Amino acid sequence: MSESTQPAAAAPAPAPKEKKASKKAAVQQFTLKTPKGTKDWADKDMVLRNAIFDTITKVFKRHGGVTIDTPVFELREILSGKYGEDSKLIYNLEDQGGELTSLRYDLTVPFARFVAMNGIQSIKRYHIAKVYRRDQPAMTKGRMREFYQCDFDIAGDYESMVPDAEILSIAVEGLTALGIQDFTIKVNHRKILDGLFQQCGVKEEDVRKVSSAVDKLDKLPWEDVKKEMVVDKNQPEEVADKIGEYVRIKGSFKEVIDKLSADEALMSNASASAGIKEMATAYNYLEAFGVTKYLSFDLSLARGLDYYTGIIYEAVTAASAPPPKPTDEELAAKAAEEKKNKKKSKSKAAEEDEDNSENVGVGSIMAGGRYDNLVGMFAGSSKKNASIPCVGVSFGVERLFSLIKARAGLVDQVRPTSTQVYVMAFGGGPTWDGFLKERMAVAKQLWLGGIEAEFLYKTKPKPQKQFEAAEKTGCPFSVILGQDEYTKGVVKVKELGLGEEADQGVDVPIAEVVDYLKAKLAARSNGVEEAVRLLTI
């Protein structure tokens, strides 16, 4: 679905220095790192990303979606011929005998393979999984080679534009559920684009290259795009000018449809008029779903992938566009700064991996469209499901992650663990054994009661160490086993994090501690749930 929802690479973890050779035979010497273009996810980032997945999954399920899981690698021939020029970015597995296989490049082609292979006539499926692209930093700086896609697709031969409208509703609901406020979904239609190029006199064989020039209108002024068409792509100037009249059209869905429907030249073209009629139909449904206010009909939106055949769309936010060009003063200041910092030596690898994210926006955060012929490429035209039409959307999860993580105060509130209770022991004197077994028994009681609990793996822990460990988890409660009280069958439950107004705690019989804590915890969410809740605050 989404050649352009690929995330920018995060700054790579600093490569640790080479260790000195050790005498121990078992010790091997490594540059300890993940492969180029990949990263580990951990800690709060992981919780936040899972919260994003959970939130989007809920939206997908709300629309009747089922999920599938396909292998990370496919037969090589399944992938070949699907991605045009980008096929060179496909990771191949070594030929170790047997079949030739490659890592999946996206989730759409495996989905089409799945639909064709199983003779499926209709399905709403979602799939959240990693995909692989051998992007070269030199060519496309800062792109990840392993990243997540998060797709919802509807396959089936349905009433025109009904699933398309629902997909756009899903896109809006997904972004809104993630607390994204200021997004715009640009929409266009491949048939309208094809028709207007024909109408303007572009030759069939030139459509793709003209289309890719038009797609740059979100980053370049029309004059630059026109120059590219005329000089680089050999289009007559009058053709370029005609195209320019059209592709600079953008505005509300209704306005643009009215404008195009009134354009006799365009309406005389079969492809364009079919596209315009479909968009008019879609408008009705999008109104019913209440999502038209998020849409901008933008004739410059072309989208790269070959396989789109109908409506296409992508969502952008203020952060999607590159920042304004720096002024001369800013550039001079930056150069001075860089000179100053030059003493800090940089490893070659770090330089090569360096992200130029300061010069680019995060790009589109959601993208997709209709692709009616992809399943047919697998099924063969002789088969009944030769051309199961499909429409889908892909959320740019890792771009969304960057936007969400940047929200003020959010990361501070995220907890890496779900721990709710820290089980401690207080006591002293020569006969005091630290109540390790007793802490274990209480922890077990809590676990069996469904309560997240930890204790210090130490025989005789000091109170201070236990409070520090509890604080590190951010858990709201402690259960304290006092040397004397515990033998009387009582523990103290204390609320943590109250600072100066320290809670004195409540004595609770051991047998009742699970119920007592469950009642206390009922109003609280935890872990990913907590983070999911934070997303929309």
Next chain:
Amino acid sequence: MSESTQPAAAAPAPAPKEKKASKKAAVQQFTLKTPKGTKDWADKDMVLRNAIFDTITKVFKRHGGVTIDTPVFELREILSGKYGEDSKLIYNLEDQGGELTSLRYDLTVPFARFVAMNGIQSIKRYHIAKVYRRDQPAMTKGRMREFYQCDFDIAGDYESMVPDAEILSIAVEGLTALGIQDFTIKVNHRKILDGLFQQCGVKEEDVRKVSSAVDKLDKLPWEDVKKEMVVDKNQPEEVADKIGEYVRIKGSFKEVIDKLSADEALMSNASASAGIKEMATAYNYLEAFGVTKYLSFDLSLARGLDYYTGIIYEAVTAASAPPPKPTDEELAAKAAEEKKNKKKSKSKAAEEDEDNSENVGVGSIMAGGRYDNLVGMFAGSSKKNASIPCVGVSFGVERLFSLIKARAGLVDQVRPTSTQVYVMAFGGGPTWDGFLKERMAVAKQLWLGGIEAEFLYKTKPKPQKQFEAAEKTGCPFSVILGQDEYTKGVVKVKELGLGEEADQGVDVPIAEVVDYLKAKLAARSNGVEEAVRLLTI
């Protein structure tokens, strides 16, 4: 963690016949299949597997676990030298320029790399993800090449045997939460094994091969294992006999510890006595956690992986062992049956991929142990965290899946979608337009209210078609837009699946339908939640 928690391959989907070449240029000809040893997950299987993941994840979180996500491939040198003979099963990525990388073989080595790379002193982490092994059907029939592992590991220098005991508690809680009733966890200790081999006179260089012979005692009688030691592995018969005295010891944890502690010969060996003392310490903690009843101390348990250094364990159920050998009558009957069926031709591929699951058990459903030196292999001995000790457990998710799926009646109750409400329109006559936009608007209301809802993508759907579609999802309610009622602001909410005693439905004002349904649905779980609940019924 788990060289032996690998799932048996499910029966492969039948390969579709080759399609006839088509005239359409875009149509390519494929054998539509997933690569050998891989499969698609979909439909109810997917829901059930996610329910298993969710259930185990809850247990992991309850114990303070954080999760990490490492890349699917690692630098090749990270993996090399970690898996002994099995290194030949590692999938390499093609050398397309740049670094040499391979798909991960398990989650343990990437975890150790992560701990070493980030200088982590302590962590409890869980990781549920796919791993890759190029098992050859000819060598190990019916093994998957892509399968899930589901690991929890505790890294850190803690009080002896405390984390080990908690890991075993997690194992018990995990299996119990999945509704597995009849499991036994076999435990042993590498130091005891090493010590008893020394004590029996096995040479240092022969320990591994003797150990691997011993590991077969769960499948073979002692006489066969002895023969292997003496004939194939060149051990003197008296050495084999001495070993036989020990490795046939098994029983309750307490019994075996008492027996071993009283064995002066064994206690005089430094390694064995250290192991026995550790197990005695562990026993205390396992008692506190109330899990000793699930344990069987079994001196024949050896586990294959080189990296274990302390306690080792694996869980088996009745289904883990191969079924009893068939009698001669049964064999004759089977041969006759096969002869009869021979007319049904089998493709070569299907034959090659064929699972011989009828001849093997599902194997262990959980396995793990302590590995104190793996992080040190990465960190280098000069570094502070050179030898962060670790202990972990890996659930054999796909084996558990097979056991759980086989439960009577379970699969029937699992729903692939989470849909709760089907939005329908009833009406007729020449002016009736099918209320498509109105159904959309009501569905949108439900979605915004967090309710899973679908409607038929058809302009004028017949009531029957709508009921059929609703029934297919298994959703409990329909909201019906009646031609007359809807214009008066009222819809009918009807409970589905009541059969003969059909619910007549309740009229609800449109503005109140979300609240009405939320109240109705509050007592119900759905989708994966529903399946999670089903697991323990």
